[in-house]
Amino acid sequence: MTSSKPADALTIEQQICYAMHTTVRAFDAVYRELLAEHGLSYPQYIALMAIGEHGPLTVGALGELMRLDSGTLSPLLKRMEAAGLVGRTRDRADERRVLVALTDLGRDRLAGVSEVPRAIAARSGLTLSQLAELRSTLERLTATLETARP
Known part of the structure; x- marks a missing residue:
């Protein structure tokens, strides 16, 4: 479309x-x-x-x-x-x-x-390295957003 x-x-x-x-x-x-x-x-x-x-x-x-x-x-x-x-x-x-x-x-x-974390990792379709990078990015984003509050 x-x-x-x-x-x-x-x-x-x-x-x-x-x-x-x-x-x-x-x-x-x-x-x-x-x-x-x-x-x-x-x-x-x-x-x-x-x-x-x-x-x-x-x-x-x-x-x-x-x-x-x-x-x-x-x-x-x-x-x-x-x-x-x-x-x-x-x-x-x-x-x-x-x-x-x-x-x-x-x-x-x-x-x-x-075993839940392993099952989640497997279902994500991401490698362990990609998951670690994503988690790190999300943690940085959260910290930035929390400190940017007025």
Whole structure:
């Protein structure tokens, strides 16, 4: 199909945000499929990975890592706690802080999804080098956009 619009016209296909949006939706669909057999959503998967990597975390620290506000994170953690994946306790050093830790079931579930990154890499059609370069580019872009806020 040809268009009579000039090459520099504002079109959805020219927008980086649209390209990223469609890519995220495609990733979401693949993650949803891969994680469904483990009974996890993508945010639960990321939370398990963050807690598994960093050990018990305060809710605030987990929110920073996941880039989620407490209004979004608290219901997620409640569901995860109800499913037996995490436990929440008050920090003995500072009762105002709540610590989140993996339970035995959470550790088992995390171990069970260890092949997900490889499956995602394989489905991407990119080489490991290309994926590393893409991740690096996205990290730089995120940092630049976050520091450019007014």
